[in-house]
Amino acid sequence: MDWFPLLNSVRIAAISCVIVFFTGIFAAYYAVRLPRALKGVLDVVLTLPLVLPPTVCGYFLIMVFGVQRPLGAFLAQFGIKFVMTWYGGVLAAALVAFPLMYRTARGAFESFDKTLAYSGQTLGLSNTYIFWRIRMPACRQGILAGTVLAFARALGEYGATSMLIGYTPGKTATISTTVYQLWRTNNDGLAFKWVLVNIVISALVLTAVNLLEKREGSEKPKKKVAAP
């Protein structure tokens, strides 16, 4: 059994998850401060990939990054090609997973107590420090949830990926495109093996999340040492 699809899927999911982590948080952080009307518009645009069929997202990606297109042609001059390459898969997965990170992070930021940031500022703490050491820890639960959702979504991405990078064994094949390809070519046995692999990965991710949450949970209940 050729393990390339596993490697490819995991690297696509991992890299896109990192990208989405930062861009999603960044977008959420600034969206919270926008005036209401602008925020509404931005919200629709940024959440669209979540509601659109992934194939439509893939279509848009091809329309933008296709080598015949201005941007795609421009990038191709520098040897950067998103069509039929594995890092095109990163792009597709990131686009589709982005709204999950953005929305959960935004929810967390919205419920963040502003006076914590204000008091940090009046104490003289830099805005960077306040962001990473006060805001992020306070919003940890939401951001962790968003990251997991984004990773899971990226790992399972099929529609936009297959549109943009297709299925080339050993080059662009991911687990999900491999399962489809194997089933289509009547190779049910191998397809089933990949299904199992996918289930194992998902179970591992979920277990890891549960462990993380539990560890955080056990940090807190020192509360029981009540104040005298």
Add this chain to the structure above:
Amino acid sequence: MSLSVEIQKNLGDFRLDVSFETDDDVTGLLGASGSGKSMTLMCIAGVVKPSSGRIILNGKTLFDAERRIDLAPQQRRIGYLFQNYALFPNMTVRQNILCGLRSAKEGGGGGGGDRDRDRGRDQARDKARDKADRERSLQEIIEVMRLGGLENRRPSQLSGGQQQRVALARILVGNPELLILDEPFSALDSHLRGQLQIETQKLLKGFGKDVVLVTHNRDEAYQLCRKIALLDAGKLTVYKDTKEFFRDPESRAAAFLTGCKNVVDAQKTGDYEVSVPDWGVRFTTERPVGDTLCAIGIRAHFFNPKAIQNRFPVLLSDEIEDPFEYTMLFRYTGQTGESPDIWWKIPKEKRREHFPTEMGVAPENIILLYG
């Protein structure tokens, strides 16, 4: 040492327009909720930007719309005690207090948000000395604020009073130029409140710089503040010494905030006489009555059945027993039906078997109100 504020801020229908000056004082900012107290404080601290105006603290311009000066909150060196204390929940008491020292280390005066840049320059030797300095300041403030033994607790593991002390320690350790206290006792129950008020009073005396304190509570205002500014719908309507404020609050809103229970419409009928149509009486006053008089106030403790002046027949309508005094609700015999009962409070030992048939008020106890 002085704070001079003159700011305007437009927020939809609401317009904040405030100007006052303090010097080495504790200034109380009084006002109903929504009157713009917190907005004023946040403008001074720099977390909210005023639309126009000027803020000058100890000779340093913090904000000047015309000269386009707007210092970041980090550079203003203002200690801001938030209503909920705003302790960082993910940090221990020690880490919380260290936050207050993080910026103060570099030269004090200006450096705020440049922590990261400064860090690169620091030599190892300076760093070590710095660390020792900070540790010493930390231990000092922990002792002053009686926080010993709590250093490794999280805010959620502290009582309300302890949380407040941590928040104050975190602010004071940075040696701010101005202290802002936003309803510092509102999150505490009444027992703790009294105790902390006395402690805070001592602390403020020792602070020696300007303090702006927001409060709803008249006892707090009276005990802690030298001067009082009254905010009403975004406007500063009264600003004077605390004792004078309580003696002559000038406006209805101020009279209510000082705890005056009986406020009623009145008209000028003579240089030293007012008529109160709702009560069907005329009072002689000690102070000359201004032409724009619109109401008078009489504190519940200031009625006196033995007073000779301003004496009119009354009828008891209800009686409420409090722990240490009685509240008698009475009406003048000529009082109109819609106007509410009048409050009279007397200590328990002064209560007589029979309610007096006539009630008087000394002329100096009639508060003249003009707005």
